[in-house]
Amino acid sequence: MIQKFISNLSENEKKVFYVTVLFVLLACFDRLFLGPVLSKLYTIDNEISIQEQSVIRDIRFLAYKDKIVRELKVYENYINKDQKDADIVNADFLSVVERLATKTKVNLVKSNPSEVKHEKDFDKYYANLDCVGTLEDVLTFMHEINSTEELLKVVKFNMSPKRGVENTVNVSMSVVKVSIGSRSSKEIAANK
Secondary structure (H helix, E strand, O other): OHHHHHHOOOHHHHHHHHHHHHHHHHHHHHHHHHHHHHHHHHHHHHHHHHHHHHHHHHHHHHHOHHHHHHHHHHHHHHEOOOOOOHHHHHHHHHHHHHHHHHHOOOEEEEEEEEEEEEOOOEEEEEEEEEEEEEHHHHHHHHHHHHHOOOOEEEEEEEEEEOOOOOOEEEEEEEEEEEEEOHHHHHHHHHOO
């Protein structure tokens, strides 16, 4: 039947027929084989590109690993290795404050622990202090608190002159101690 159809065609019609058949076969080949394969290759290339970017980002993070470990060693002195009770921390905190007051010749009238704020990676212990001393000694005392390696800081203060005594001031202040807990140090150490 196909041979009969082809034999009835003229020479030019046969050429057009063969070109048409070839074109249809190429179109079918493209739709059935080449199109899906190229689509799959495009998808794979995109996934490879995404993975390459992820690997480059991870390599950049790994390049900072040594720097992070060095910084951890610097700050390791500030991390509490064992969880202490709040009363023990407050007692240590107030003893450091009393030692600094004695060192700077400031008379510590009252020192009371106040609140404890628990953050994700650290705890803040607050204490209220009332003290008396010369202006120079009180300022030295505040500087010593802020520059100690115990992570203490004067967060609020109120200073007024003492009546009847020259160059002497009464000071009420709030001091905070930051305590980096062992839970965060264990997490950091686990990721070394």
